[in-house]
Amino acid sequence: MxxxxxxxxxSRITVALSVFIxxxxxxxxxxxxxxxxxxAPPDGFVEVAKVADFALGVTxxxxxxxxxxxxxxxxxxxxxxxxxxxxxAGPQMFQxxxxxxxxxxxPVNWQASAKIFLCPCHGGVYYADGTVAGGPPPRPxxxxxxxxxxxxxxVRQQPLPTVKQG
Amino acid sequence: MSxxxxxxxxxxxxxxxxxxxxxxxxxxxxxLRHPVPRELERPVGWWYVFGSxxxxxxxxxxxTGVGLAMTYVPAPNSAYDSLQFISHDATLGAVVRGIHxxxxxAMVVLVLIHMTQVYLFGAFKFxxxxxxxxxxxxxxxxxxxxxxxxxxxxxxDAFWSIVVAAEQAAQAPLIGDWLAHLVVAGANVxxxxxxxxxxxxxxxxxxxTFGLIGIHLYLVVKRGISEPPVAGVGxxxxxxxxxxxxxxxxxxxxxxxxxxxxxxxxxxxxxxVVVLAALIGAPALGRAPDPTVVIADPRPDWYFLxxxxxxxxxxxATEAIVIIGLPLLAFVFLFLVPIFWPDGERxxxxxxxxxxxxxxxxIAYASLTVAGLQSPxxxxxxxxxxxxxxxxxxxxxxxxxxxLFTAKSCWACHQIDxxxxxxxxxxxxxxxxxxxxxxxxxxxxxxGGMPAFAGSLAPQELDDLTTFLFTRK
Numbered sequence: 309m310x311x312x313x314x315x316x317x318x319s320r321i322t323v324a325l326s327v328f329i330x331x332x333x334x335x336x337x338x339x340x341x342x343x344x345x346x347x348a349p350p351d352g353f354v355e356v357a358k359v360a361d362f363a364l365g366v367t368x369x370x371x372x373x374x375x376x377x378x379x380x381x382x383x384x385x386x387x388x389x390x391x392x393x394x395x396x397a398g399p400q401m402f403q404x405x406x407x408x409x410x411x412x413x414x415p416v417n418w419q420a421s422a423k424i425f426l427c428p429c430h431g432g433v434y435y436a437d438g439t440v441a442g443g444p445p446p447r448p449x450x451x452x453x454x455x456x457x458x459x460x461x462x463v464r465q466q467p468l469p470t471v472k473q474g
Numbered sequence: 475m476s477x478x479x480x481x482x483x484x485x486x487x488x489x490x491x492x493x494x495x496x497x498x499x500x501x502x503x504x505x506l507r508h509p510v511p512r513e514l515e516r517p518v519g520w521w522y523v524f525g526s527x528x529x530x531x532x533x534x535x536x537x538t539g540v541g542l543a544m545t546y547v548p549a550p551n552s553a554y555d556s557l558q559f560i561s562h563d564a565t566l567g568a569v570v571r572g573i574h575x576x577x578x579x580a581m582v583v584l585v586l587i588h589m590t591q592v593y594l595f596g597a598f599k600f601x602x603x604x605x606x607x608x609x610x611x612x613x614x615x616x617x618x619x620x621x622x623x624x625x626x627x628x629x630x631d632a633f634w635s636i637v638v639a640a641e642q643a644a645q646a647p648l649i650g651d652w653l654a655h656l657v658v659a660g661a662n663v664x665x666x667x668x669x670x671x672x673x674x675x676x677x678x679x680x681x682x683t684f685g686l687i688g689i690h691l692y693l694v695v696k697r698g699i700s701e702p703p704v705a706g707v708g709x710x711x712x713x714x715x716x717x718x719x720x721x722x723x724x725x726x727x728x729x730x731x732x733x734x735x736x737x738x739x740x741x742x743x744x745x746x747v748v749v750l751a752a753l754i755g756a757p758a759l760g761r762a763p764d765p766t767v768v769i770a771d772p773r774p775d776w777y778f779l780x781x782x783x784x785x786x787x788x789x790x791a792t793e794a795i796v797i798i799g800l801p802l803l804a805f806v807f808l809f810l811v812p813i814f815w816p817d818g819e820r821x822x823x824x825x826x827x828x829x830x831x832x833x834x835x836x837i838a839y840a841s842l843t844v845a846g847l848q849s850p851x852x853x854x855x856x857x858x859x860x861x862x863x864x865x866x867x868x869x870x871x872x873x874x875x876x877x878l879f880t881a882k883s884c885w886a887c888h889q890i891d892x893x894x895x896x897x898x899x900x901x902x903x904x905x906x907x908x909x910x911x912x913x914x915x916x917x918x919x920x921x922g923g924m925p926a927f928a929g930s931l932a933p934q935e936l937d938d939l940t941t942f943l944f945t946r947k
Binding site: 344345347349350369371374377378379380381382383384385386387388407408411412413414415416417419421422423424426427428429430431433435436441442443444445446467 | 549550551552633634637638640641642652655656659660661662663664665666667668762763764765766767768769770771772785786790791793851852853855881882883884886887895897920923924925926927929930
């Protein structure tokens with residue numbers, strides 16, 4: 309093993325110190341930047357509206373609000389959902405759909421008279437029960453878990469992307 | 475008089491003092507006067523100006539970007555209002571925003587022209603491979619700037635574009651979820667999303683761009699500007715450097731012998747950008763962003779329309795691959811160009827495959843852009859109405875059918891006499907090609923992309939509708 313000469317030693321110390329500085333500063337920065345990736349996704353149920361607000365056989369646009377939004381989030385704390393009241397009571401009472409088309413995520417529009425959901429981006433079409441009626445969507449509209457608590461309808465919160473969920 | 479003459483000399487004295495203290499003669503001026511091939515004095519020199527023109531517009535983008543950042547508020551609850559203020563109230567705000575918008579388009583166009591010229595002139599070959607690689611990264615930076623910039627417009631369409639971008643990113647294999655969460659900076663588009671896009675657009679990518687431009691220009695000066703290609707004279711790695719030194723021996727200084735053309739074209743480009751900004755202006759903002767309003771038509775600015783159209787036209791099953799795969803493949807190919815073909819023939823007239831490699835993607839992308847502009851796959855969700863030329867003089871039953879045609883959203887996908895969507899077949903003369911039974915079966919049962927309307931049309935309504943459609947002979 310050849311002895312380390314002075315200049316090689318100093319070069320290595322210099323490079324090592326530089327890497328140390330970068331690491332010291334880089335770890336907190338990267339940690340801060342990547343934190344959203346490791347935060348637990350929103351879960352749990354939030355209130356939508358009174359059950360009585362939904363008439364039988366009607367599909368209605370509602371919105372839920374993020375429970376702990378950033379102060380400057382404005383409208384982005386809201387999420388729209390389509391709620392369809394199927395029955396008076398029981399486990400088949402509601403269908404709650406994400407507004408995102410299962411094709412690429414554009415918001416689908418309910419055409420009340422024609423009883424179809426139409427996607428404005430590529431013309432995906434769904435029937436009232438969320439099944440695909442035509443166009444490119446690969447699968448039915450995503451439904452959300454819901455429950456009735458007292459006289460209120462609650463739905464489960466959900467993260468993007470919706471395309472990976474069932 | 476002598477006092478005036480003395481004052482007149484002051485600027486020159488300041489210049490020479492600065493030049494001497496900073497030793498500009500040995501540094502900046504030496505670089506500016508680096509020799510370039512003498513052929514650039516001839517008209518062929520006009521082909522060598524597009525890199526400089528891109529740089530000029532980049533400087534314009536930095537200046538107008540700083541100007542916009544003085545007023546723009548990158549918070550979801552204020553961004554739209556601050557943009558409205560810039561566009562309508564701030565003094566010259568609309569012009570600054572317009573310059574930034576047309577400057578972005580000019581960047582994309584100029585970078586592509588520059589790359590095409592370099593490619594067809596074979597200037598990417600030995601010893602300038604690294605110039606090409608750094609240039610490819612700059613193209614990536616320009617496109618990333620264009621994309622993130624559009625989203626900062628933060629209207630309804632920009633908001634949904636981010637949602638769509640996240641959903642598309644999620645389709646990538648393995649890292650999809652991770653990518654999607656990185657795009658929206660959390661679980662959903664929210665308070666953290668816009669500030670991330672903003673910081674990426676104004677700090678992260680520009681910082682990378684400054685660094686890459688530094689590397690690119692360093693290489694341009696170090697490797698020297700390529701001599702115009704001569705058919706039959708290829709690049710031989712053993713002899714090229716010696717031959718190029720001889721060419722530079724008879725060369726001319728870049729400053730000012732060649733630089734004046736760069737300045738001339740840069741001036742033309744910037745004048746065009748400013749005039750467009752003043753006359754046409756940046757695109758008007760759409761509706762305020764609101765996730766609870768589901769009317770949206772997220773579509774990119776014109777230079778991305780071709781890609782947008784491609785995603786609409788390919789079979790849905792291939793989308794997951796094409797969305798990420800095609801751009802990735804294009805860039806990998808771009809990177810490999812100088813590695814695969816570092817030597818040999820440079821002149822485009824002896825490289826028919828190279829011409830095809832430029833022409834075919836350009837033609838394909840232009841066609842896709844036209845398709846994107848027309849977007850025949852988009853159903854019309856608003857303004858359903860049939861012209862009176864169609865509805866005038868109809869029997870009562872057919873008139874009821876015509877009303878159903880708009881009320882039941884047939885109009886969204888089907889045209890009659892130029893009114894209506896174009897996703898489905900034109901029904902102007904549908905009675906001439908379908909029997910009444912086939913028509914009824916098709917409406918009730920759907921098929922071929924068409925929904926079945928049996929559940930939403932009463933028998934009487936179906937009869938009215940077909941009666942109306944049967945007037946279309």
